[in-house]
Amino acid sequence: MDRILAGFGLKMSECSLTPFGNGLINHTWILRNAAGDFILQKVNNNVFTHPEDIASNLDLIENYLTQTGQNYFFVAPVRTTDGSTLLLIDGDGYYRLFPFVAGSHSIDVVGDADQALEAAKQFGLFTKVLSGIDVDRLKITLPSFHDLSLRYRQFLEALETGNGERITAAAALISELKSHSGIADRFEAIKQDPGFKKRVTHHDTKISNVLFDKNNKGICVIDLDTVMPGYFISDVGDMMRTYLSPVSEEEKDFDKIEVRDAYYKAIVQGYLEQMNDELTQVEKEHFFYSGLFMIYMQALRFLTDHLNNDRYYGAKYEGHNLVRAQNQAVLLKRLLEKEKSLAVLPASYKV
Incomplete structure (x- = not known):
């Protein structure tokens, strides 16, 4: 985890990690530090065999929304220290980081x-x-x-x-x-x-x-x-x-x-x-x-x-x-x- 967080410019000693959600595909944690709360995910590359394609699509969407000035709330991934939205840890897999949207919640089963x-x-x-x-x-x-x-x-x-x-x-x-x-x-x-x-x-x-x-x-x-x-x-x-x-x-x-x-x-x-x-x-x-x-x-x-x-x-x-x-x-x-x-x-x- 030290290597993963370092890839995003973070230090493990300054963060706390807790498993988050009940997704069936990717492993997800909520990460907290002085800068705020984030969602850290490990991409399941047994299901998504080319995670870089997901990153490419997110880049395309983010750039389009920025260039066209669309008034849309898009949760863009946090960039790594080398400017990528996807972090590859050799021998482990792909990781990405998103800001946690303050005041938000999700619903598991539609209630009404x-x-x-x-x-x-x-x-x-x-x-x-x-x-x-x-x-x-x-x-x-x-x-x-x-x-x-x-x-x-x-x-x-x-x-x-x-x-x-x-x-x-x-x-x-x-x-x-x-x-x-x-x-x-x-x-x-x-x-x-x-x-x-x-x-x-x-x-x-x-x-x-x-x-x-x-x-x-x-x-x-x-x-x-x-x-x-x-x-x-x-x-x-x-x-x-x-x-x-x-x-x-x-x-x-x-x-x-x-x-x-x-x-x-x-x-x-x-x-x-x-x-x-x-x-x-x-x-x-x-x-x-x-x-x-x-x-x-x-x-x-x-x-x-x-x-x-x-x-x-x-x-x-x-x-x-x-x-x-x-x-x-x-x-x-x-x-x-x-x-x-x-x-x-x-x-x-x-x-």
């Missing part, structure tokens, strides 16, 4: 529709203020991350090469997910539709990636490792997948899974408040599809991993990924049941 609204505003604002960036200059930090076509092909491959006993036991769920293959077909059509634009997209819009102030108003979005070119359905869809139901993908009691209309409307209203003038008409017509897209993709990924003996997500108990896949299949069913009432955007959603 107002929080969903604020989060949707922040993710919409993030994409809006960066609308002038040439997205082709952004690095791909997780190749094919939200490529539903690929995830469906991987699912079909698992049916051919996966665990035979598990394939037989999951026959009903396999059949159910196959019956929804039209969701993947529509994604293929979207990729060919000029009405859909690639934008600066966050790709991980869970509520914990928004900073709130003491009044629970959004300040900004954080955790920009997955920022890449993408379609708006990734950000809106991930909010729907993680905000609509009162229980998470880990819930085993599927009777607790529901789609809360107020949260759906809050996501759409909040996102449109920022992105209404940016989105094309055909994109606006795909708000409901966004939820189907993300929930279906995650159901496929969980089931594929179960059939492949849990080699990607791992499992805390026997059948863990099967339960997750069943959970997401139920959430997909609940959303489809509300298609008639939610798919058409009422005028009251628009701002």
Whole structure:
């Protein structure tokens, strides 16, 4: 740790470090010294195999915001002593340092529709203020991350090469997910539709990636490792997948899974408040599809991993990924049941 802090011009003897947060990918600490509070992170380069690409994207965003004078609260990384935003410690890995935003807090689980609204505003604002960036200059930090076509092909491959006993036991769920293959077909059509634009997209819009102030108003979005070119359905869809139901993908009691209309409307209203003038008409017509897209993709990924003996997500108990896949299949069913009432955007959603 002495070498790490020295890379940022700090001394261990003048700092205190405490593990911080519950992120599953990177190791994070809160660092305190006389100059203030900071967030120190070790980048997981097993997941992000080219951390320098993340640093490049953050540099691009920071420079763009500075040059265009955008009024946006961006938590820029602290520079190392040699001017870099990423510190490589030989034999250990990559580290970075961010200022801790005073008076801010994050939320692990969305508690009400107002929080969903604020989060949707922040993710919409993030994409809006960066609308002038040439997205082709952004690095791909997780190749094919939200490529539903690929995830469906991987699912079909698992049916051919996966665990035979598990394939037989999951026959009903396999059949159910196959019956929804039209969701993947529509994604293929979207990729060919000029009405859909690639934008600066966050790709991980869970509520914990928004900073709130003491009044629970959004300040900004954080955790920009997955920022890449993408379609708006990734950000809106991930909010729907993680905000609509009162229980998470880990819930085993599927009777607790529901789609809360107020949260759906809050996501759409909040996102449109920022992105209404940016989105094309055909994109606006795909708000409901966004939820189907993300929930279906995650159901496929969980089931594929179960059939492949849990080699990607791992499992805390026997059948863990099967339960997750069943959970997401139920959430997909609940959303489809509300298609008639939610798919058409009422005028009251628009701002």
